[in-house]
Amino acid sequence: MKKLIFVMVLAALSGTASGDVLASVDSRELSWEDLVDIVGGTEEVARLGITSEDGAAEILESWVREQLILEAAEESNIAARPDVAAAIEQTVNQILLEAYISDILDNVEVSRLEVENYLDVWGETYTMQYNIRHILLPDETLASSVLSRLNSGEDFASLAAQFSVGPSAPSGGNLGWMSRGMASPDFMEAVCQLSTGEISSVVKTPMGYHIIQLLEKAPLTTQLTEEQTLELATSELVSARQEVLLVEMLDNLRETHTVNVWPDRLLNHI
Numbered sequence: 001m002k003k004l005i006f007v008m009v010l011a012a013l014s015g016t017a018s019g020d021v022l023a024s025v026d027s028r029e030l031s032w033e034d035l036v037d038i039v040g041g042t043e044e045v046a047r048l049g050i051t052s053e054d055g056a057a058e059i060l061e062s063w064v065r066e067q068l069i070l071e072a073a074e075e076s077n078i079a080a081r082p083d084v085a086a087a088i089e090q091t092v093n094q095i096l097l098e099a100y101i102s103d104i105l106d107n108v109e110v111s112r113l114e115v116e117n118y119l120d121v122w123g124e125t126y127t128m129q130y131n132i133r134h135i136l137l138p139d140e141t142l143a144s145s146v147l148s149r150l151n152s153g154e155d156f157a158s159l160a161a162q163f164s165v166g167p168s169a170p171s172g173g174n175l176g177w178m179s180r181g182m183a184s185p186d187f188m189e190a191v192c193q194l195s196t197g198e199i200s201s202v203v204k205t206p207m208g209y210h211i212i213q214l215l216e217k218a219p220l221t222t223q224l225t226e227e228q229t230l231e232l233a234t235s236e237l238v239s240a241r242q243e244v245l246l247v248e249m250l251d252n253l254r255e256t257h258t259v260n261v262w263p264d265r266l267l268n269h270i
Helices: 003-013 032-039 042-046 051-073 084-105 112-127 140-151 156-163 185-190 225-258 263-268
Strands: 021-025 028-031 128-139 174-178 203-205 208-217
Touching: 021 032, 021 051, 028 032, 028 042, 028 051, 032 051, 032 263, 084 225, 112 128, 112 185, 112 225, 128 140, 128 185, 140 156, 140 208, 185 203, 185 208, 185 225
Parallel strands: none
Antiparallel strands: 021 028, 128 174, 128 208, 203 208
């Protein structure tokens, strides 16, 4: 009975003409379409639990209260206050950044055949987990130098603490146990080819240049199904292509803009 009442209320709301207004405050208006957009779709409206006219009124009152405060805020010109203006600008910039990146990356796809061919080579690695540590370096020359020192017998943890720019540096580069899907395919492919105790050559990813050591490996406690493996591999390959596309986009943008950085000036303030 409760569900039936809710459906009737929802039907009454959704049955209004697209131009009908559900609530208003001065020139601000809320239509059914606005409400659907605000909550994220008709299914989300259903989750509001509206089962009566009183319930519908309370939902609309929530909107009214918000609009009244917004009206007061605009009248007070609080948006001109420096801290508020800065927060607004930061929020707008974040929205623009995310929207632009989404437009660039959202259409990246891989075919099922590509994924299946990839799994023909790497499928077994999706059944394993790897305990690893790494040293992340900002340029290839430094990475090659650190690798030479490792190959000469210097301590991995000490060099990681001294040179790595990754968050794991203080712990000697330890990343703990990792499995497929927890890092880029390039990184994990390098991990999966190592023998226990072996140190990799320099591995380039969008994050920088890595030197990786495999400490131990073991079968996953819970094995993935065939479909789960397919989904994970698809996600990895899509992410990898997105990373490449993002790097290419940034390189192209750098070529069309004048970019300067002064790290010494930053250090002077620290």
